[in-house]
Amino acid sequence: MVSTFSGLGATLSSLFAHRAAMDATGQNVANANTDGYSRQRVVMQSVGGNTVPAMFSTWTGVGAGVTVSSVQRYRDAFLDSQARIQHAQGSYLDGLNSVYGQIQQLLNEPTDTGIQSQLSAFWSSWQDVTNSPGDLAARSALVQTGVTLATGLNAAHQGLASMWSNVRDQLTSAVNEVNNLAGQVADLNQSVVRANQAGLPSNELADQRDRMVMRLSELTGAAAQPQTDGSLTVTIGGSALVSGATSRQLVVGGGQSLEQSSSVPVSLRWSDTGAGVAVSSGMVAARMETLNATVPGYSASFDQVAAVLAQTVNDQHQAGYDLNGNQGEPFFTGDSAASIAVAFRDPALVAASAQPGGNLDGGNADAIAGLAGISGGADLTYRNLVAGIGAAAQSTQQRASIQTTLVTNADAAVTGASGVNLDEEMTNLILYQRGYEAAARVMATVDSVLDTLINHTGVG
Amino acid sequence: MTTPIRATQRSVAATTLAGLQGNLTRLAGLQQQLSTGRLISQPSDSPGGTAAAMQIRDDISQMRQYVRNADDGKAWLGTVDTALTGSVTQLQQARNLVLQGMSAGSADSPAGREAIALQIDNVRGALFGLANTMHVGRPIFGGTTAAGAAYEADGTYLGDSGSVQRTVAANTRVRVDASGPATFGDGPGNVFDLLSQISADLRSNPANLGARLDELDTVMQRFQAAEADAGARYNQLDLLGQTASDRITTLQSQQSQLEDIDLPLTITELQLQQTAYQAALSATAKVIQPSLVDFLR
Numbered sequence: 001m002v003s004t005f006s007g008l009g010a011t012l013s014s015l016f017a018h019r020a021a022m023d024a025t026g027q028n029v030a031n032a033n034t035d036g037y038s039r040q041r042v043v044m045q046s047v048g049g050n051t052v053p054a055m056f057s058t059w060t061g062v063g064a065g066v067t068v069s070s071v072q073r074y075r076d077a078f079l080d081s082q083a084r085i086q087h088a089q090g091s092y093l094d095g096l097n098s099v100y101g102q103i104q105q106l107l108n109e110p111t112d113t114g115i116q117s118q119l120s121a122f123w124s125s126w127q128d129v130t131n132s133p134g135d136l137a138a139r140s141a142l143v144q145t146g147v148t149l150a151t152g153l154n155a156a157h158q159g160l161a162s163m164w165s166n167v168r169d170q171l172t173s174a175v176n177e178v179n180n181l182a183g184q185v186a187d188l189n190q191s192v193v194r195a196n197q198a199g200l201p202s203n204e205l206a207d208q209r210d211r212m213v214m215r216l217s218e219l220t221g222a223a224a225q226p227q228t229d230g231s232l233t234v235t236i237g238g239s240a241l242v243s244g245a246t247s248r249q250l251v252v253g254g255g256q257s258l259e260q261s262s263s264v265p266v267s268l269r270w271s272d273t274g275a276g277v278a279v280s281s282g283m284v285a286a287r288m289e290t291l292n293a294t295v296p297g298y299s300a301s302f303d304q305v306a307a308v309l310a311q312t313v314n315d316q317h318q319a320g321y322d323l324n325g326n327q328g329e330p331f332f333t334g335d336s337a338a339s340i341a342v343a344f345r346d347p348a349l350v351a352a353s354a355q356p357g358g359n360l361d362g363g364n365a366d367a368i369a370g371l372a373g374i375s376g377g378a379d380l381t382y383r384n385l386v387a388g389i390g391a392a393a394q395s396t397q398q399r400a401s402i403q404t405t406l407v408t409n410a411d412a413a414v415t416g417a418s419g420v421n422l423d424e425e426m427t428n429l430i431l432y433q434r435g436y437e438a439a440a441r442v443m444a445t446v447d448s449v450l451d452t453l454i455n456h457t458g459v460g
Numbered sequence: 461m462t463t464p465i466r467a468t469q470r471s472v473a474a475t476t477l478a479g480l481q482g483n484l485t486r487l488a489g490l491q492q493q494l495s496t497g498r499l500i501s502q503p504s505d506s507p508g509g510t511a512a513a514m515q516i517r518d519d520i521s522q523m524r525q526y527v528r529n530a531d532d533g534k535a536w537l538g539t540v541d542t543a544l545t546g547s548v549t550q551l552q553q554a555r556n557l558v559l560q561g562m563s564a565g566s567a568d569s570p571a572g573r574e575a576i577a578l579q580i581d582n583v584r585g586a587l588f589g590l591a592n593t594m595h596v597g598r599p600i601f602g603g604t605t606a607a608g609a610a611y612e613a614d615g616t617y618l619g620d621s622g623s624v625q626r627t628v629a630a631n632t633r634v635r636v637d638a639s640g641p642a643t644f645g646d647g648p649g650n651v652f653d654l655l656s657q658i659s660a661d662l663r664s665n666p667a668n669l670g671a672r673l674d675e676l677d678t679v680m681q682r683f684q685a686a687e688a689d690a691g692a693r694y695n696q697l698d699l700l701g702q703t704a705s706d707r708i709t710t711l712q713s714q715q716s717q718l719e720d721i722d723l724p725l726t727i728t729e730l731q732l733q734q735t736a737y738q739a740a741l742s743a744t745a746k747v748i749q750p751s752l753v754d755f756l757r
Contacts, residue, residue, distance in 0.1 A: 397504055
């Protein structure tokens with residue numbers, strides 16, 4: 001037997017379900033432009049009869065309406081992990097690229113003010129002294145261009161050193177951010193697991209967690225594996241950063257300045273075990289590479305330029321004789337970009353003469369001017385350094401630009417899977433609206449049938 | 461840019477934005493090239509070109525120095541030439557005076573020879589002045605001496621054996637002074653002693669004048685040789701200086717080819733890029749705007 005009012009119940013369940021579906025559509029439209037939002041869909045399920053037959057259960061063969069079984073969140077775990085990998089590589093290359101940009105600004109080549117021009121001016125000054133060995137003005141000008149050149153090299157080293165310190169600070173703050181995020185992801189893991197157990201909505205929490213994990217990937221190249229309980233395990237270099245409701249911390253160790261970095265490289269460790277963290281992509285990896293390889297490497301190259309300059313000029317200078325007839329002293333002191341300086345300010349001490357005895361010979365100054373073009377000299381060493389930086393910067397730029405396209409594509413794929421398409425939402429809205437209207441119509445019809453039965457049957 | 465299987469308004473907006481961004485970046489790059497006029501503004505624009513540009517700058521600076529050196533050397537050699545020409549004139553005059561002293565008319569007149577001897581003394585004084593000719597405060601016949609003169613009044617050489625040289629090309633040094641000992645002489649047999657002896661012979665021993673005339677001719681040949689040598693070196697400096705100067709022009713055009721933009725090409729590229737950007741903008745404006753919402757009433 002069919003219950004008199006069973007039709008009303010089924011129709012009511014349809015009204016509820018379509019209201020819920022329209023609510024979900026509303027939520028989707030509201031978040032059409034929310035970063036990291038995943039579209040949601042109400043999953044409807046028809047309510048059938050009893051699955052277990054019993055003695056007094058009756059069944060007419062018609063179902064009892066519809067029910068909302070779940071609100072599904074559209075997310076593709078594979079695309080997510082692809083996007084995380086591409087973002088990590090992208091921010092790694094961006095990090096390196098910005099470092100090369102700064103180094104190139106520091107070089108300021110090719111210009112008429114860079115170190116190359118200062119070197120040229122320096123060698124020219126020696127020729128001027130060759131031309132007028134007795135002229136104190138030419139000698140003073142030479143000492144001045146020497147000071148300018150040494151200061152230029154000092155400034156280059158200073159620039160690299162302060163850049164190193166800046167990047168060191170950035171690494172520390174990036175690692176702090178990683179530690180913060182790891183804690184928050186662990187908290188969200190716990191919330192999601194509890195919500196799932198209690199049957200509460202957790203989609204928005206999961207979206208929020210995905211955004212944080214993406215940021216973690218950008219910072220450290222972290223990977224994430226979804227677990228069956230709804231939690232997300234985040235790993236860096238194969239070691240777990242977040243597992244369930246627990247998170248671990250990273251610490252930065254090692255040198256505090258460019259000078260210390262050669263003996264004590266900057267290191268990244270797990271605070272609990274003290275083991276090193278293997279980071280191969282993400283901003284942190286770019287910072288580590290900058291601190292341990294890029295900047296110290298170029299700083300060593302600048303040191304080499306300074307060392308070659310000081311060595312060649314000093315050797316030749318000591319072979320000559322100054323205006324007082326004495327054997328030349330070293331022209332430069334120091335053998336690194338940081339320490340190089342002109343040894344004296346007295347123009348008479350410039351050993352321009354190749355002959356002893358205080359004459360006006362310019363042979364030695366000429367010989368020093370001739371050091372400009374020698375193979376393995378300071379000019380060539382410096383030009384090689386600049387060309388090397390240029391080539392590395394160019395290849396990083398190109399890689400970063402290619403990576404930007406890959407990141408955009410990966411993002412497009414993720415948005416494709418989980419983003420909100422307004423056309424689709426509008427179509428669904430019409431669908432749900434019509435469904436609601438039809439259910440209401442059914443209800444009106446049933447009502448009218450019942451009216452016939454109750455008010456017009458057997459009356460008068 | 462690949463199109464994902466399922467497009468959404470947001471993904472279309474993101475990919476369109478990325479495309480526009482790329483367009484604008486290229487446009488900005490071209491605009492930077494146009495406004496600075498430079499193809500290479502940092503090493504990464506062209507690592508090889510940067511190294512070459514730096515090398516060329518270095519070479520230009522070197523060549524400018526060579527031109528300066530050559531000009532400076534020419535000034536030295538000009539002074540040397542004037543001094544040597546003056547000396548030859550003086551010696552020529554001395555030779556004429558000796559001939560005059562040897563001629564019949566004066567040979568018998570002590571008073572006439574005394575007058576000639578006085579003129580010879582004047583020539584000696586003039587030569588002494590020429591031997592101490594200075595150029596920018598340095599005696600040009602004194603080698604590299606720091607002393608203010610090349611010769612003392614008694615004919616003693618004060619200079620040294622060094623020489624003043626100018627580098628005017630790679631590994632090419634040209635001497636720009638003249639050797640005092642090789643012209644005026646050093647020690648016995650120097651030109652001042654010779655003239656003193658001629659003067660003495662005129663006064664007391666005219667018979668010896670014939671031998672003195674031969675000695676004077678030898679000295680004069682020395683001076684003429686030195687003069688010719690100075691002239692040749694002047695020419696060499698002139699030539700090498702001109703070569704360096706021409707090289708600067710060549711290097712500057714090379715530098716310009718490396719570092720400067722090709723204006724017509726860049727402007728054409730900018731135009732093309734602008735057209736592409738505008739096309740992308742108008743297409744975007746058409747694609748982004750409509751959705752089903754516009755058509756539901």
